[in-house]
Amino acid sequence: MSGGDAPANGDRPIAAPRHGRARSEKAHSAILAAACELLLQRGLAAVSMDAVAARAGVSKATIYRWWPSKETLALDALCDEWDVAAPVSDTGSLQGDLIGLLLPVARLASSRPYGRVIATLVAEARTDAAFANLYDSRFADPRREQARAAFLRAIERGEIPASTKTEVALDLLYGAIYHRLLHGHAAVSEKFVSDLVEVAMNGIAPRSAGR
Amino acid sequence: MSGGDAPANGDRPIAAPRHGRARSEKAHSAILAAACELLLQRGLAAVSMDAVAARAGVSKATIYRWWPSKETLALDALCDEWDVAAPVSDTGSLQGDLIGLLLPVARLASSRPYGRVIATLVAEARTDAAFANLYDSRFADPRREQARAAFLRAIERGEIPASTKTEVALDLLYGAIYHRLLHGHAAVSEKFVSDLVEVAMNGIAPRSAGR
Amino acid sequence: MSGGDAPANGDRPIAAPRHGRARSEKAHSAILAAACELLLQRGLAAVSMDAVAARAGVSKATIYRWWPSKETLALDALCDEWDVAAPVSDTGSLQGDLIGLLLPVARLASSRPYGRVIATLVAEARTDAAFANLYDSRFADPRREQARAAFLRAIERGEIPASTKTEVALDLLYGAIYHRLLHGHAAVSEKFVSDLVEVAMNGIAPRSAGR
Amino acid sequence: MSGGDAPANGDRPIAAPRHGRARSEKAHSAILAAACELLLQRGLAAVSMDAVAARAGVSKATIYRWWPSKETLALDALCDEWDVAAPVSDTGSLQGDLIGLLLPVARLASSRPYGRVIATLVAEARTDAAFANLYDSRFADPRREQARAAFLRAIERGEIPASTKTEVALDLLYGAIYHRLLHGHAAVSEKFVSDLVEVAMNGIAPRSAGR
DNA sequence: CGGTAATCGAGACGGTACGTCATGTCTTACA
DNA sequence: TGTAAGACATGACGTACCGTCTCGATTACCG
Numbered sequence: 001m002s003g004g005d006a007p008a009n010g011d012r013p014i015a016a017p018r019h020g021r022a023r024s025e026k027a028h029s030a031i032l033a034a035a036c037e038l039l040l041q042r043g044l045a046a047v048s049m050d051a052v053a054a055r056a057g058v059s060k061a062t063i064y065r066w067w068p069s070k071e072t073l074a075l076d077a078l079c080d081e082w083d084v085a086a087p088v089s090d091t092g093s094l095q096g097d098l099i100g101l102l103l104p105v106a107r108l109a110s111s112r113p114y115g116r117v118i119a120t121l122v123a124e125a126r127t128d129a130a131f132a133n134l135y136d137s138r139f140a141d142p143r144r145e146q147a148r149a150a151f152l153r154a155i156e157r158g159e160i161p162a163s164t165k166t167e168v169a170l171d172l173l174y175g176a177i178y179h180r181l182l183h184g185h186a187a188v189s190e191k192f193v194s195d196l197v198e199v200a201m202n203g204i205a206p207r208s209a210g211r
Numbered sequence: 212m213s214g215g216d217a218p219a220n221g222d223r224p225i226a227a228p229r230h231g232r233a234r235s236e237k238a239h240s241a242i243l244a245a246a247c248e249l250l251l252q253r254g255l256a257a258v259s260m261d262a263v264a265a266r267a268g269v270s271k272a273t274i275y276r277w278w279p280s281k282e283t284l285a286l287d288a289l290c291d292e293w294d295v296a297a298p299v300s301d302t303g304s305l306q307g308d309l310i311g312l313l314l315p316v317a318r319l320a321s322s323r324p325y326g327r328v329i330a331t332l333v334a335e336a337r338t339d340a341a342f343a344n345l346y347d348s349r350f351a352d353p354r355r356e357q358a359r360a361a362f363l364r365a366i367e368r369g370e371i372p373a374s375t376k377t378e379v380a381l382d383l384l385y386g387a388i389y390h391r392l393l394h395g396h397a398a399v400s401e402k403f404v405s406d407l408v409e410v411a412m413n414g415i416a417p418r419s420a421g422r
Numbered sequence: 423m424s425g426g427d428a429p430a431n432g433d434r435p436i437a438a439p440r441h442g443r444a445r446s447e448k449a450h451s452a453i454l455a456a457a458c459e460l461l462l463q464r465g466l467a468a469v470s471m472d473a474v475a476a477r478a479g480v481s482k483a484t485i486y487r488w489w490p491s492k493e494t495l496a497l498d499a500l501c502d503e504w505d506v507a508a509p510v511s512d513t514g515s516l517q518g519d520l521i522g523l524l525l526p527v528a529r530l531a532s533s534r535p536y537g538r539v540i541a542t543l544v545a546e547a548r549t550d551a552a553f554a555n556l557y558d559s560r561f562a563d564p565r566r567e568q569a570r571a572a573f574l575r576a577i578e579r580g581e582i583p584a585s586t587k588t589e590v591a592l593d594l595l596y597g598a599i600y601h602r603l604l605h606g607h608a609a610v611s612e613k614f615v616s617d618l619v620e621v622a623m624n625g626i627a628p629r630s631a632g633r
Numbered sequence: 634m635s636g637g638d639a640p641a642n643g644d645r646p647i648a649a650p651r652h653g654r655a656r657s658e659k660a661h662s663a664i665l666a667a668a669c670e671l672l673l674q675r676g677l678a679a680v681s682m683d684a685v686a687a688r689a690g691v692s693k694a695t696i697y698r699w700w701p702s703k704e705t706l707a708l709d710a711l712c713d714e715w716d717v718a719a720p721v722s723d724t725g726s727l728q729g730d731l732i733g734l735l736l737p738v739a740r741l742a743s744s745r746p747y748g749r750v751i752a753t754l755v756a757e758a759r760t761d762a763a764f765a766n767l768y769d770s771r772f773a774d775p776r777r778e779q780a781r782a783a784f785l786r787a788i789e790r791g792e793i794p795a796s797t798k799t800e801v802a803l804d805l806l807y808g809a810i811y812h813r814l815l816h817g818h819a820a821v822s823e824k825f826v827s828d829l830v831e832v833a834m835n836g837i838a839p840r841s842a843g844r
Numbered sequence: 845c846g847g848t849a850a851t852c853g854a855g856a857c858g859g860t861a862c863g864t865c866a867t868g869t870c871t872t873a874c875a
Numbered sequence: 876t877g878t879a880a881g882a883c884a885t886g887a888c889g890t891a892c893c894g895t896c897t898c899g900a901t902t903a904c905c906g
Contacts, residue, residue: 045334094416119330122330123256123327123393125394126330136396159416164415168406168407169415171387171397172386175388176379176382177386178390178393179386182333183351184336184337192379196379196382200411203413204371204411204412205370206414
């Protein structure tokens, strides 16, 4: 989330503008807060810019000045909450690293109805290529990158072969999480995460595992 | 698609209408065709009921007469194309069954920009519970059920233990497919399907594989 | 006012549309009434389409369907009131005809604050050529044409020479009325009309008139 | 233009400011020039304060510091151009004086699209009483006063009777000019001015003229 | 000659209205 | 009764100005 520089998203400018009235920090955070609440309560489709402006006590023009669309705003509001997640440390084993990465996601995802919001953002990304880039770089890629790094460490440790199909494995792990999150057919519980990692690590029908 | 009975979706009524003008078969198929084309070309969000009506040479009232929302219409149009897939036979092995189930899906998904449409429908389902039921019963569940049946056969055959976490495995397999389809970060190629099934069956770090 | 045929202004269509819902007569007149009241109370600049829609109990879209701009609507509302003026008969003398034409205008103009409205419409006509045509054909020209006809009758009667500069005379008569109406420096009273016609007929310094 | 004392219009202050930065003469004239150009090119309605500020290379606050509204600014810009007209001398005859007064106005009015600007200012004056006073005192009254003085001289000379309805005559003369200027139905040519004065002086149907 | 104060550029802000668009309902006349 | 045509209320859209308000930087008079 940090480090933006242009009004392409809602990030604060780094270099101080020499002249002109300073950007209102109050308005900025009020907008994000209003967007977040409305988003989680009623979903992106039911949230209008007028409603966000009214609830934040802000004019529509101010929102449009900093966010080009309500999807961008929603992404910002979402990241505001999800990016507080603690950085995951190296646990020494791939399985431990994966659990350490996926469990916080599962806990966060279950805490409030984020599935609806993320589903809408994903749908929007399929329609708007520019937004897709933004979504990937701000939301999806960072998490996937952390998991990819865990796989690299496991290969360096010799825990898994260098020929491991890392990308497929990543799709398999995150895909399952997203699947439950977006389709809503089952909860993204902590039990699910541990089962998921176990099955993914050992396979559906483990050759050695007795039974 | 068959078997509907009420105008809750676009299915034809079973009992013959008692009197009055008969339902126009031409209008029905023209609407579905128009919806399908517009949907794949520009996405659900960019397709209005007016546009469908105009392209189908039909009045808006006729569409609303048979479909309660444009999401329902889109689902009907989608199923029209996806339900032609051949029923998969029993190959004798779980891996063969899974390939047989997932490959046609991958081929279909790659043939046209269905990812965008499905993403929108999934997002809508998260907002509208009634539509979620419809989506599951018409689109998602049938496929998942076929795969679940394959797992049951494998258990009966003794190919995998009865304690196999089938639901987790299903999420893992379909989740990966949906992940690429909805997020669009990589193609749902035939190679991906075979890799996916292999990794899912044997695990990321197969015990027997070299270390 | 009558006889329009296109939605270029708010007139009713002549030929009945064969299909479709009939235009709401209630909405039509409610819009004109609301526009007229707001117009006279607060002037065109202070009247928004939203306000007209709200007061008429009508949606903005309905207004825009029949009137392309609020100026067009204002012109329609104005003509609705001014076109009820009785057609002027031939009095047998130019002076009588002119009085007969100008007095009703003066009475109408003084009855309510039309000056403000007409001033705004005139200003708009100077900016928008299309509106200028509409304004002329619906409001200005008909009155001027009646006066021009009176001059022609006077020439035919031999009351004034054929060389009379009719157009200059018309500008002189109507110009004076408009001048007071638009600039508001003095009232358009009945006395003013009779003085105006007298001075215009005989000249500022009548050669024969004793005093 | 001179003689102002307060920032009610754009005039320069008389008394020297005690201290502080002096008013920028460059900004002042740049604003007037920018306003004038935009005004004549596109009309007052299409000219925004932002546009004037941008074109003048000036901040909006600076404009509002000296002009309370864009109408006031436009009036200032207009007077800047119209007040350069030479003061008219006493020609010895009423007709000569009137020609001497009206001809420069006609020439100026025809030189550029002032009609549009004046029409807008007149309309604004009908809505805003304070602006009406400003418009009259800065633009309309001075000219009318000169003509009124010519009538007084003519009465003193015995050229016209003391009972002459001067105000009606003034409305008749200036009304005709304004009529063509604001309604745009015919040009304010030099020929028109001479015809106008002749008809106004002698009447539409001069008693002495042939019949 | 340093302090005080009005001015200027830049531009963010709350607000209001704009004109357009899509949804879902309703009405009318035809088939 | 089903349908094409289309008018309608509703409400959000994204834009454009308005007039106000901070900012920091620039002058100039004045003590």
